[in-house]
Amino acid sequence: MTSTILIVDDTPTNLDVISETLSDAGFKVAIATSGERALQQIDRRPPDLILLDVMMPGIDGFETCQRIKATPYQDIPVIFMTALSDTDSKVRALELGAVDYITKPFQEREVLARVKTHLQLRQLTQNLARQVAQKATELQASQLQLIQHEKMSALGQLVAGVAHEINNPLGFVSNNVFTTQRGLQDLLEHLQLYQSHAPAEEIEAHADEIDLDFLLADLPKTLEAMQVGCDRIESLSKSLRTFSRSDSDQPTAFNLHEGIDSTLLILKHRLKANQHRPEIEVVCNYGELPPVRCYAGQLNQVFMNILANAIDAIEVRDATHPGRIEIYTCSNGDTIEIRIQDNGIGMSELVKQKVFEHLFTTKEVGKGTGLGMTIAHQIIVEKHQGSIAINSAPGQGTEFILNIPCSI
Ligand SMILES: Nc1ncnc2c1ncn2[C@@H]1O[C@H](COP(=O)(O)OP(=O)(O)OP(=O)(O)O)[C@@H](O)[C@H]1O
Ligand SMILES: [Mg+2]
Secondary structure, three states: OOOEEEEEOOOHHHHHHHHHHHHHOOOEEEEEOOHHHHHHHHHHOOOOEEEEEOOOOOOOHHHHHHHHHOOOOOOOOEEEEEOOOOHHHHHHHHHOOOOEEEEOOOOHHHHHHHHHHHHHHHHHHHHHHHHHHHHHHHHHHHHHHHHHHHHHHOHHHHHHHHHHHHHHHHHHHHHHHHHHHHHHHHHHHHHHHHHOOOOHHHHHHHHHHHOHHHHHHHHHHHHHHHHHHHHHHHHHHHHHHHHOOOOOOOOEEEOHHHHHHHHHHHOHHHHOOOOOOOOOEEEEEOOOOOOEEEOHHHHHHHHHHHHHHHHHHHHOOOOOOOOEEEEEEEEEOOEEEEEEEEOOOOOOHHHHHHOOOOOOOOOOOOOOOOOHHHHHHHHHHHHOOOEEEEEEOOOOOEEEEEEEEOOO
16 A cells, blocks of 8 residues: 655745655655644544654644644654754654654655655554554453353352252251151051051050151151252252353353243352341242343353342342342343342442443452453353343442343
8 A cells, every 4th residue: 555645844845856756756745834734634634654844934843743742643653854953953853752854955865765664664563563452352352261260160169059058958858867767667666566466555555655646647748848858959959050051162042041040049048148138039020031042151150240249239238228139031022131130239320331341340359350240241242242231320229131132
């Protein structure tokens, strides 16, 4: 591509000589006869290089250069053309950010050589800057991925929560197994009495001894409790599997409600009442949803991040305000809408603007890393071509609205 050189000079003869030299060498030439005109022209059509005379009526070359350096065009190389051969002017020119200077009267070959050199330098600098920027983007992406992995390993912590949840029903079952075994033992003894044709009084005495009536009423209940315990363990482990579904490279059909439910179950230990606040109520208003082709494990991570933030936002409110999270889902033709609402502290305008920013957090050190929503944004917007919107105001709670295409 042909480079454009802007020549700024108030002397027609100078302009003629240089523009001819440059045109002959194949450059496009633009001309300005004063500093002010040059500034306007640069703004309209930025050149690739500027040749700038020092002595001009109106603003002189130094002033013009200074103003150029204060605009977005500050990277365009400026070469001063000056009759002044004194060192001060040269130093001043370079200090103002000029890349070079040429002293009048011109040697055509020198002008050309310098112009070419600086154009080449600029090209190289631009390429380098592009490469650096690209590397920086790549680095940030891989860093984010690394952190995402780390976040997933925080899953280990969640699993500990779930293991704790599993302890309850498990304790339940093993206690009941113990009771059942003892009851069964008694019943067997009692049956043996029948078998050995014992006298009625002896059977009755034994029935009293083992409290037969209670045993007969209680055993089915004990077994039922064991069944409940088993069911709970089963659903927990199923949720755990649903939640941490290994992410294949291919999107798979996924029931989003299952994803949300399994995330809620995993967060159950955080929703329960504790010494600081009552239990957080969760209300699910699910619509009819088709299966969604998506990266299931990643969407679960999004639900996890949003719900964990909602719990955090509720916890920093005063405890007399009962926490509540509401989840709505509906299908809008080609997309699924999921709204997750909390009645926590809400967000100021500033926080709302920065939520998705890398490393933005309002939480104390060790509590928040400021990555949850950056990752959520990346997963929903970049990975699934969906969108996330926020409704929130301080003291009013927060609503995240996700739109996810049914298929990617
Ligand atoms: N539901 C919410 N209510 C109020 N503020 C919120 C809510 N969700 C997010 N925020 C604000 O957005 C900030 C960024 O959230 P993000 O999840 O990205 O980071 P974090 O929760 O601080 O740390 P982590 O990386 O552990 O998730 C939070 O620090 C908080 O100020
Ligand atoms: Mg978070």
